[in-house]
Structure formats: C-alpha cells, structure tokens
Amino acid sequence: MGDEVRAAAVFGWIRTHPLMSIISIGLLVRAVVAVLFTYCYDVSTWATVIANMQAGAGLFELPGYYYTPIWGYFISFIGMVGNFLFGIDVFGTQIDSLVPIQGVAWDYYKVLITYNSFNVLFKVAFTLVDLAVSYLLYRIVRSLTGDSTKAAVAFGLWFLCPLVVYTSCVQAMFDSISVLFMVLTVYMLLNRNYLLAGMSFSAAAFSKFFPAYLIFIFLAYVIASNRGNRRECVVSVASSVIGASVMLLVIFIPDILNGTLEESFGFIFNRIESIEGESDGIWDAISSNGYTVVLLLQPAVFLIQVVLAYYLQKSDPDGLDRRFIGYCLLGSAAVFLWTPVPSYLLIVVPFLICHFLVSDRRYRYSLVAMFAIPVVYALVLQNYGILFQADAFLGFVSSETIVGGIEWLNQVNVLGMTNQSALNLVFGALETLAIYSVFITYISIRRADRRSGANGAS
Amino acid sequence: MVRRDAAVAILVVMVAVMVVGEVAVYYVNPYSYGSNVYESEGGLEYSVESSGASEFRVIELDPGSVGPIERFYVYFDPDYGTIGLPDAEGSIDALVLDLEIHGVDATIVDAAALRDVVENVEPCGSCIIFITGAMPSTVYEGVSGDPILNWTASGGALYWLGETLGKYVGNQDGSVREVDEWWTLFYGEGCFNDSDDSVIGDVRGDPLGESICVRSSSVQFGMSTSVPDSKHIGYVSDTGYGSVGLAKYGSGMLCVIGGYFDDDTRSDLVQTVSSNVTYDSAVILDQVVNVRGGTTTGSLEESAGAVVYIFCGGYFSPYGARYIL
DSSP states (O other): OHHHHHHHHHHHHHHHOHHHHHHHHHHHHHHHHHHHOOOHHHHHHHHHHHHHHHTTOTTTSSTTOOSOHHHHHHHHHHHHIIIIITOOOOOEEEOGGGGGGGGSSSOOOOSEEEOHHHHHHHHHHHHHHHHHHHHHHHHHHHHHHOOHHHHHHHHHHHHTOHHHHHHHHTSOOTHHHHHHHHHHHHHHHHTTOHHHHHHHHHHHHTTSSGGGGGHHHHHHHHHHHTTTOHHHHHHHHHHHHHHHHHHHHHHHHHHHHHTOTTGGGHHHHHHHHHHHSOOOSHHHHHHHHHHHHHHHHHHHHHHHHHHHHHHHHHSOSTTHHHHHHHHHHHHHHHTTSSOOOGGGGGGTHHHHHHHHHHTOGGGHHHHHHHHHHHHHHHHHHHGGGGGHHIIIIIOSSOHHHHHHHHHHHHSBOTTSSBHHHHHHHHHHHHHHHHHHHHHHHHHHHHHHHHHHHHHHHO | OOOOHHHHHHHHHHHHHHHHHHHHHHTOOOOOEEEEEEEETTEEEEEEEEEEEEEEEEEEEEOGGGOOOOEEEEEOOTTSOOOSOTTHHHHHHHHHHHHHHTTOOEEEEOHHHHHHHHHHSOSTTEEEEEOSSSEETTTOOSSTTOHHHHHHHTTOEEEEESSOTTTEEEOTTSOEEEOTTGGGGTTSTTSBOOSSSOOBOOEEOSTHHHHTTOOOOBOTTOEETTSTTEEEOSEEOTTSEESEEEEEETTEEEEEEOSOSSHHHHHHHHHHHHHTOOTTOEEEEEEEEEEEEEEEEEEOOOOTTOEEEEEESTTSOOEEEEEEO
16 A cells, blocks of 8 residues: 555656656657657767677777777667667668769768667667756756756756757767766866766766866866865865876776777867868868868967956855856857857757856847757758668658759859858858857847946946 | 765766776677588588677678689788878778688788799789789889789789779889879770779679678779679679779789778778679578577588688678688
C-alpha cells in the first residue's frame, strides 16, 4: 500500500512538473528530426574513427581524426555501446545515385553515408548531454534568481533551442560536450568548488578550444569572489590549476607517451595551413582569407577578454555572480568577431539564456537572433546534405531532387560566384550580425542606463 | 547556493565515460578479429571470428593470368622527387599500416632498393605500389625498355595512385621531370586521363568493385575504358575513364587508381591490392557472414591458385586477411 502511494506521488510529480512537459516536447522534436534528417559529413567521419580504433590504430595512426583526443574518447565509448550492446556491425554504405554531386565546387557532402541506427546512437548521446546542460542552467538560474519558473524557462530555452536541436540531432556534432564542460565550470565556480571547476575547464577547453578564451574572466571571478582574503584567493586559484592539470594529464598522457601530441592539435594547424594553400575558386579564397581574418582578429579577441576580466575583478562584490554571467556572455560572443560555423555559437547561448533571465530582458532580440539565424545559416551550408539519408533509407526525397538542387547551388550566377557562395555570404553576414547584436544590445543598454542616470540626477 | 551532488554526478559520469573510451583506445582494445582457411572432412572451409558484432565478407577469386601476389613493395624515397603528394611520408605510413590491417605485409623500398627489386625479384607473384606521382630515375627514364616497364611486362603487377602514370620521373635531387609522349610507353594517347575534364565517374563498373567496397569516384588520372584487356571495378565517367582500372601489360598488370591520395583512394588501393583482383579475375564465391561475438564457419570451393579475401565492416573496414589456395 505504502509503495503504491509513493509510486502515485512520484508519477503525480512527473505529470505536473513543468520540466517534464518541456522534456517531452524536446524529446518528441528530437525523435522526429533525428530520424528524418542527418548531415552525414561529420557523422561519417565518426564512423571512420571507430573503424580505425577497431583496427587497433588508435586515434591518430590512420587519417580521419583531427581534433583533440577528448571527443575521440567519447566516440570510442559510443562505438563500444553500439557494437557490443546494440550489435551495430556495419556503419554505412555508398549511395551511387548521389555520386554525381561529388564534382561540385562546394564539396562538403559525403555520399558514403551512415545508417540511421549508427546516427541515432550519437544523437541519443548528444540529447543526454543537452539534457545535462539544460539541468545545469536550471540550477544556475534558480540559484541566482530563486525563481523556479525562470529556471524552468532556462531549461526549456536550451533544450528547445533550434541550434541545439540541429547541432545534436541533425549534424551530430559534439559542440554540446564542450558546452557541458563549460557550464559545469561556471557552476562549480559559482559554488566555490575550484578543483572541479579547473577539471571542467580543461575538459571544456580541450573538447573545442573556444571556452579557453574565457580563462581570463574565470580567473577574474575567482579573484573577485575572494577579495580581501589573499590566502583564500591563492588557495582557490591553486585548486583550479591543480584540477585543470590533473584533467590535462588524464586527457593527454597517451599522446605524450605515443608522441602524437602534435596530431591532437591538428584541428588548429590544419586551418592555419589552409591559409597558405592555393585557392581553388572564390569560396576557397573567401575561406582562406577568412582564416587569415580569424588570425588577425585574435589580438582584439584577447584584448577584449583581458579588459572584461579587468573590470570584473574590480567590480563590486554585490551582484558579482550575476555580473560574472554577463561578462561571460560578452566574452564568449567576443570569441566570434569573425563568422564561425553555426555550431560553434553554442558556447554563447547558455550565457545569453542566463543573462537574459537573470539580469536583463533587453537581450531578447539578441536571443531571438541567436536562436534563429545560425540554424538558418547551418541549413544554407548543409542544404541538401541533410536529406541524403532520407533519400537512401526513407525514400521521401528523390536523388534527382537532391542532385538537381545541388547542381543549382553550384551554378555560377551573374556575380561570378556560385549560388552556394552567394548564399553563404548573405547568411554568414546575417549570422555575424546576430553575434554582434550582443554587443549592440550591451552598448545601447549602457547608453540608456547612462541617460536615465543623468535624467535621474537632473 | 545550489545542491552540488547532481552537477558533480554529471561531471563524474562524463569523466568516467571519457576514461573508459580512452582506455579502450590506448590500453585495452575490446575489438579482436580473426579468420582462417583450412581443410576439413567436408572440404575446404573458412572460419571468421570477432569479439563483438561484425559483418564479414568472404570473397574467393580466381586471379586469372596474373596469379596470386605474394610479395608486396611500396616505393618511397624522401630524396627523390614526388608530385601531388604533400605529406609523402605520412601517406606512405598510413598506406602501409592500412595494408597491414588488411592482411598485406608490404616492404617499403627506396629508389636504390627498387632498382634491386626490378632486377632481382621474380615479377610473377610480386607487385610494386606507387603513390608518389613520379617513378624514380633508378627504374624509369621515360624510354622504352625502362627496368620498371620490363619488369611489369614480364609478369609483375604495378599499382598506381596519383598524378598520371608514366608522366613524371623523380630525380635524385628532389626535382621532377616531365616525360614527352609518355603514353607511347603504355596503351597510346588518351590511355590515362591527363586532363582535368570530367573528374567524376558516376556509373559503377564491374560489380566486383562494390563487393570489395570501392568508393572513390575520381577518374582524374584514371585509366581509359578503351584500353584493351582492362577491367574497371570503380566508377566510370561518360568520357570513358575509370576510377579503378586494371589492365594487361605484357605478361603483367597495371592498376591505376584515379584521383589524388586521400582516405577514399587509399581505401580503394588497399582493397584492390588485398583482394588480389586482376584484369581477368573471376569470382568463385562471394558471401556475407554475420558474427555476434564468437566464431562462424563456412565452405569454400577448392580451386588451386585462388585467393580468398576476408574483410569486415564494409566501407568502414577494420580488418582484412588473404589466403592463397
């Protein structure tokens, strides 16, 4: 009897808890999207990486893996689950009817595509990661505002964010893992758990490098939150450094021992090398110049981080936690003074959500822009590439439609560039505008506040 | 401020997953594969085994006039000129490892050792693999009677991946020299696709290519379908070039993989070499076998000189083995 009552209470809680409806909607959306659409370019690479591991060639002995090792370790785990638990033995096949598109200038398509069972494995893993990030945002917003409704909104904004859903369940890209570690870092810092904050930071920075830029702001927060207590400040920083170092060793020991440390940073070096490469067409030239611009902007990016950190560590202890989130928003947006691949922007979104809910509703236009535009840009970049699987295994799109569409994108227009390049430029510019909207909003808020302050004084 | 347990639990789970994956990559590989071909009371049999779930493909081929290949040489000399292969050393390492994974123990030979091979190693049953875009001047000067051409015509197999076969000579000073009318040494003008036009083949050639999971569609530098006694197991373009072409050359064979060295073309080269497919090979048996942790057996046809190639994973293949009957 007692058990029945308890079970009824649990089910009642599940039915009525606002997070449950958000989770249900999010899972339903993901289930539909994950089955119907897959951009096979990246996930096909994960299949190659697993095959290399199965062959005993590790992460770097055979070509195929170009990131730092963390994601490789996760691929390894997911691959084992797929093979030993679900019996996935063949990852994909070549779709001959799509082979003609291999000759196009925009060559971010792979006709060696992975099966749905393989893709879903990764998409489920990313969905779990998305849930974890949502939960952490829920806890952070609740702790900063004391408002469960706002916290639930934070949960929903992340879990239902189109860019999050797209990155995890269409592109099957691992940016959300880096975001999870980054949000864990923030959470641990807010809880004064510096050892775990350091560990999380290392994992975040070496999943994808972008969270590494925030080190100045994180350090400033540690100093500011221990102001007046030098000993405590030193211990806190030391704990963070120890945590970060331990995680660094865990991640890189095999590479250090095997002498493959250089390969594990191929993600950076390959892009730098491509700057010097010959340009084969206008988009190659744009990309190559784009990488040069990224490099040239780095001093400005670092300068902004340092300036933000300086002002954060100087700021009043009252409201420090809220201000910390705001500075993280500005810092993370400043990483992308250039036009990034849409999935990179996931590191900005958690701070935007938190800052919007915790401190300033005037960021609503930025929030809408960051939710909508990057995912449209992703659709422009990946276009018909997300339909290959639908053509091959589900049959609701024909190869002719895909090939015809891609051929149209490949046509050179009156501007002397392909339609694909023209679309990339337009939507890339819009994405940049979406990122810059964070700064535009910040500046306009500062001006408005100054004006209202002046009016109040008068 | 907030409860720590859930967040710490998330971190612990993430790190645990990461470490388990790391251990599997570097310290305890949970995957193992094996195969065997043996005589039993019921005749010739094969067995395949896997620690997990695997789909094996068992292909028994009559290698035709070229016969089974038993000696494998990969040319690379850092001092001699190469063309179209930016990371020559890394590419060679990847190729040799991939061949090893698929049952082929290849020996890397430099320009001088290559000269020894073509002078002293029996061509029949031997092959030389080039991915350097140029053949070294120790064996090729671009004239009729060059040692490498004689060796191949005497029964050797020459596998080529990279810039047009025969067009470039690699010099000892690291430079590369272009050969005039190189095609006269092979099958005549247009025998290999020397133009940048139509670099994609979009129609599958011989079905054997699909069986061994040939995947690259690039016909740049590829062999013409009009070359006599040729077989095209990759994709064929409307301009008449194939992505993987094999052709009779004297008593030997030339195999040309179209395109530059990359993951796809490397895989095609490895599968073509390992399976011992030739311009006149014939399929004796082609079976797909699924294993779910353990060993499975099957029957083969007895055929002297046939080659059995067993691999798993299809287009993403982590294992291969070859047996000469």
